[in-house]
Amino acid sequence: MHHKRKAIQDLYPDELAHCYGCGKNNPDGHQLKTYLMGDETIAHFTPDEKFTAIPGSVYGGLVASLLDCHGTGSAAAFACLAENIDLENVAIIPIRCVTASLKVDFKVPTPMGKKLELKGKLRSIEGRKILVDMTLSAEGIVCATGEILAIKLKD
Ligand SMILES: CCCCC/C=C\C/C=C\C/C=C\C/C=C\CCCC(=O)SCCNC(=O)CCNC(=O)[C@H](O)C(C)(C)COP(=O)(O)OP(=O)(O)OC[C@H]1O[C@@H](n2cnc3c(N)ncnc32)[C@H](O)[C@@H]1OP(=O)(O)O
Numbered sequence: 001m002h003h004k005r006k007a008i009q010d011l012y013p014d015e016l017a018h019c020y021g022c023g024k025n026n027p028d029g030h031q032l033k034t035y036l037m038g039d040e041t042i043a044h045f046t047p048d049e050k051f052t053a054i055p056g057s058v059y060g061g062l063v064a065s066l067l068d069c070h071g072t073g074s075a076a077a078f079a080c081l082a083e084n085i086d087l088e089n090v091a092i093i094p095i096r097c098v099t100a101s102l103k104v105d106f107k108v109p110t111p112m113g114k115k116l117e118l119k120g121k122l123r124s125i126e127g128r129k130i131l132v133d134m135t136l137s138a139e140g141i142v143c144a145t146g147e148i149l150a151i152k153l154k155d
Contacts, residue, residue: 007033008041008073011093021069032066034073034120036087041074041120041132049112058110063144066118067104067134071148072097074120075130079152082125097130097150110136110143128152 009022009032017025022032034043045066053059075097080087085094110116116138123131134146 005035005088007035008077008087008093009033009069011087011090013092016096019069021065022073030062030065030069032069032073032118034070034077034118036074036077036081039081039122041070041077041118043070043073043118044115045118046115047110047112052112053109056109056112058112058116060104060106060110060144063106063110063136064102064104064146066116067136067144067146067148068099068102070118070120071102071132071134071146072099072150074122074132074134075148075150075152078120078122078132079125079130081122096153098153099148100129100151101149103147105145106143107145108141108143111138114138116143123147128154 017023020029051059051062076095079095120132120134130150132148135142136144
């Protein structure tokens with residue numbers, strides 16, 4: 001349903017679309033795609049076995065990587081919402097965010113091979129600081145939570 005919309009990462013300009021986690025121009029990367037749905041963000045990723053930690057569970061670094069890119073994408077989207085920028089009508093997203101801080105809590109092992117769902121909610125925007133709370137779930141069970149501080153770059 002949300003696939004009619006463009007992903008936030010697909011609105012990054014080509015020269016900034018090489019991120020290993022979410023750049024559409026990185027064929028070796030994860031190409032994570034974050035969608036704004038109402039006041040929440042959502043993304044999906046299905047890891048394969050090369051991302052194993054112990055057999056049957058996903059490497060925590062991948063979980064952190066997905067939360068990192070979902071977090072910066074979400075922060076940019078929420079900053080646009082707050083500034084009344086309609087993402088349906090832009091070709092390039094005008095706000096750039098980078099990760100200053102990322103906290104991950106691993107609640108239960110993330111099962112291998114299942115479709116993972118990431119969700120993001122805005123906690124606060126204070127000047128250039130955007131805080132986003134996230135969850136990463138498999139089959140409805142929260143496996144990890146994340147908290148990101150993204151900083152809006154000055155041009
Ligand atoms: C490596 C990328 C850097 C350059 C990228 C350039 C462009 C990117 C453009 C668009 C993005 C497009 C695609 C995104 C692709 C991938 C995203 C994936 C996410 C990542 O993988 S991205 C890599 C990891 N990321 C870094 O490699 C960042 C290294 N870092 C810095 O580049 C600076 O550090 C920066 C810019 C973060 C801040 O620098 P700054 O000079 O602009 O601002 P400043 O230091 O004044 O901080 C402002 C306020 O944030 C508070 N603050 C800062 N850091 C804090 C912390 N850790 N904890 C608590 N509070 C903190 C201060 O206390 C102050 O707060 P207050 O205003 O209240 O005093």
